[in-house]
Amino acid sequence: MxxxxxxxxxxxxxxxxxxxxxxxxxxxxxxxxxxxxxxxxxxxxxxxxxxxxxxxxxxxxxxxxxxxxxxxxxxxxxxxYQTNRPPVPKSDRYILTALGDDSPGVIHGISSLIAERGGNFVDLDCRVMATGIRLVAEIELPPTVALDQLQIDLEHVGHAIGLQVRLQHQQLFQATNQVLFRRIAT
Amino acid sequence: MIRSDAIFETIRMFQEENLDVRTVTLGLNLDDCSSPTLPHLCAKIRAKINRSAGDLVRATREVERRYGIPVVNRRLAVSPIASVAAGHGRDALVQVAKTLDQAAAEVGVDLIGGFGGLVHKGLTPTAKALIDSLPEALSRTQRVCSGINVATTRAGINMDAVLALGQAIRDTAAADQAHHGFACAKLVVFANMPEDNPFMAGATHGPGEADAVINIGVSGPGVVKRALQRLIEQVGTERLTLADMAEEIKLTAFRITRVGELIGRELAERLNVQFGIVDLSLAPTPKVGDSIGEILQTMGIAAIGAPGSTAALALLNDAVKKGGAFASSSVGGLSGAFIPVMEDATLATAAAEGSLTLEKLEAMTSVCSVGLDMVAIPGSTSGATIAAIMADEMAIGVVNNKTTATRIIPVAGKAAGDYVSFGGLFGASVILPVRCPGDNDAFVRFAGHIPAPLQSLRN
Known part of the structure; x- marks a missing residue:
């Protein structure tokens, strides 16, 4: 290769x-x-x-x-080109979405929280439209992450700036949008 | 990554269109709890439920969080108690019901089904005792539900059981008069009862099932309605045909089914039990935007029950099955559109306005699941007349080789045109008139057996 x-x-x-x-x-x-x-x-x-x-x-x-x-x-x-990235630990992929008012610090607020919990952005798309901001990100999270607490904290961060923030496992979106889908047992 | 618009479309189904996992039902085989002594029988039942279902609520919450999908109810379905408690009498069966109620509360589920039996060919002494115990068992417990299979296409209709149940329903309503006969909402009489139905009140863990199985009931009338509305807005009524609507419903059912299978498989894995089926029935609630009636109205049926209603329902039911069957190889249970009058605000309104009658409901049940469901009738209706209504519904199931059922509530002290409300998900409705009550009681009083139809000879 x-x-x-x-x-x-x-x-x-x-x-x-x-x-x-x-x-x-x-x-x-x-x-x-x-x-x-x-x-x-x-x-x-x-x-x-x-x-x-x-x-x-x-x-x-x-x-x-x-x-x-x-x-x-x-x-x-x-x-x-140089890479010395350490081996990626086993992780789950989640989809983070945020919808609502555009205000300064949206991306920083969310990305700081994800970084603090050991998460990694794999893909990120964010647009400001007439109706507000629309953010979609694919995130790797370590299996040890306290998902409940992270979701609550994200909701809290979003609420403070008029955003609805959700974090849902990627398989939900694969299952509902792809004809071919096989859930791999964890 | 999956396209952003596809992601937001999925989110919209949950956030704005009332898609949820209506029930996670753990089926449990209780055959190994049988015992000739009542205290031992009850202790074994309670221990097995606590052992097997103790983690159900916690595990469901974890899966809910992982996918961000609301799971509305967690329930249990157990083996038919008429078999588990074989040899015990009426009073003992009431005690078994109370044990089930207590165990269900201990593991945090709101309903437990299976206090019933399979009596389509005949009644065992215990099955007779169980039917006798229903008024007390259902009115003295909060969570216990009963599903009794009185007919199959292979066996015909056990009219002795139908007649006995007609009287038991009337007696149950009388025993629960303080709650307008709500206890009857926990009793379902079936033809061709599925062994893996996760929906209450008829969920029973069939004898052919594994020791413990997770079955999932998804629901999304609101999603189907909004999908059809968007289609109409995009294409316009002039260019749209019913085939286009069927296609849209199929696509929506596909997505709904996939959600159910995802949740079910993960939950089964976490609980270390077998995954059973996804029941993709469209189950309405009294909430606006969560109604089968509203889907039919979107399809152009302004007055539910008017001509065209049965055809529209047939299209809906068939398209849901086709979409679901493509999405998963584990579709089961009832898997069709429910038309529970009290639980669907639009159907209840149609009943109040007179467009939806008992007779038209019966016709509509020939093309959908399940049957005369959550139908309130006058409290003066005799047991024999209730049995005759049930016999009609069973005949539709037997001859058409499909599941049919009745969940009839004779409301004591109320007449046709009066209102009854059970509140919450059980809803409210006008009392539907029963035409010519008593005129045909002689027919059902012959009792015995209605032979299996020619359709039974398939070998």
Whole structure:
């Protein structure tokens, strides 16, 4: 299996054909794209790519070529890939949702509480709309976490700022939304 | 990650549309508690219930928390007491009922079913004694429920039992006059009784079941109604057909069933017992937005009971089964739409306005589960007439090879058109008139047995 060598992030105003343009440059330099995630947040195109570059790659030249595509208003960041993350302990995945009024400190309040209890955000999506804020996060929690207390504390944090915050096991959403679902015994 | 809109759609079902797990029912086999001495029998029953169900409430709370799903009731269903207490008499059976009541309270469940028997081919002396004990057993206990199977498609209808139960229902109402005969709401008379029904008052742990089994009853009339309303808003009535509605109900039933199976399997694992079934019956409550009647109204049946009501109910019932069957291989129990008049505010209103009559209800029960459920009738109705009403309902079940049942409450001192209210989930309703009461009592008084129909010869 090809090992990753670099982490590439690109942010810029969204434009048609940007993925085709970026991938054309990367391919011309012999890059192998191993994993990527892309989204558009409020008109801003954002992509993160884990890639394997040939050993003799000129990363400065590659960065310059990519910057030509994003223009002055964008940002390109190419970093050497390195991971020394300790093995992930056995954990359960939960979905955290928050709905309600938008107020400063929403994400900080919730994420601090999750961090304090040993949780880890795997995925996070948050939007402020005319109707208020809508946050959805996928979180890993250690099996030893006091779920009752965490749910009560999250509700309390949410209540103080006009938010309804819920924490529910991920399997509920898989079971109700995916045709293929097998509950794995714990 | 699962799409955000799908996540919020699931949350909406619980938060705004009254989806819940209506009941977690632990089925317990009590055959190993049999004893010729009453104190020993009662002690063994109490010990087994405490041993097997002691953790039910705690484990259910944990699963509720994990998934953020409300579980409304925790209940027990035990083996038919007419078998467990074989050889004991009427007074002893009343004591057994009191023991069940006490044990249920000790483990924190609100109802315990199974104080009944399977009598579709004949009555044992204990089964006769149990029927005799019902007025006292049901009126002197809070949590005990009785399910008695008097008919099957294979066996026909035991009219001796039906006649005896008609009188027992009347006597139970009289014994519980202070509560308007509420004790009768804890007695269900069945044709083709399922062995794994988790819903009360008819839940009984069948003789073919394992020692301890978790069965789940989910409910979501509100979710189905809102799904249909959204469909109508999105597509418009001009372009929508009944087949589209059936498809929408199927999809909704799929999701509801999956919730039940998830909860049931996890709970069974935590309690180290077998997972049984998900019963995907749409069980209404008197709460607005949690009504079968409101679903039918959304489908265009303005006056429940008017022409079209049976067809609409048939469509609903069938689509629920199809969605549920695709979602899980463990669908069982009754699994259809309930039409308990007192427990469904819209049905109760239709009864009060005269569009929903006893006769139309009977017709509707031929296409749904379960039968004449939570129907209040005049207290003056004779035992024989109650038996005749039950015989009609049993005949529908026997001939159509389906479960039917009755839960009839003759309200002492009240006449047709009066009101009765039991409060809470048991609701309120007008007293429905029984047409020509007594005119056909001679038929049921012949008693004996109505032979099994030709449909029974399937081998």
């Amino acid at each position: 090809t090992e990753p060598t670099h982490l590439l992030t690109v942010h810029t105003l969204d434009q048609r054909g940007i993925i085709a343009n970026l991938s054309e440059v990367l391919e011309s330099q012999g890059a192998c794209l191993l994993e990527l995630s892309q989204t558009v947040v409020r008109d801003y195109f954002t992509i993160i790519i884990i890639a394997a570059l040939p050993p003799d790659s000129d990363t400065s030249a590659l960065t310059t070529q990519l910057q030509r595509i994003t223009g002055a208003g964008g940002a390109v960041n190419l970093l050497p």
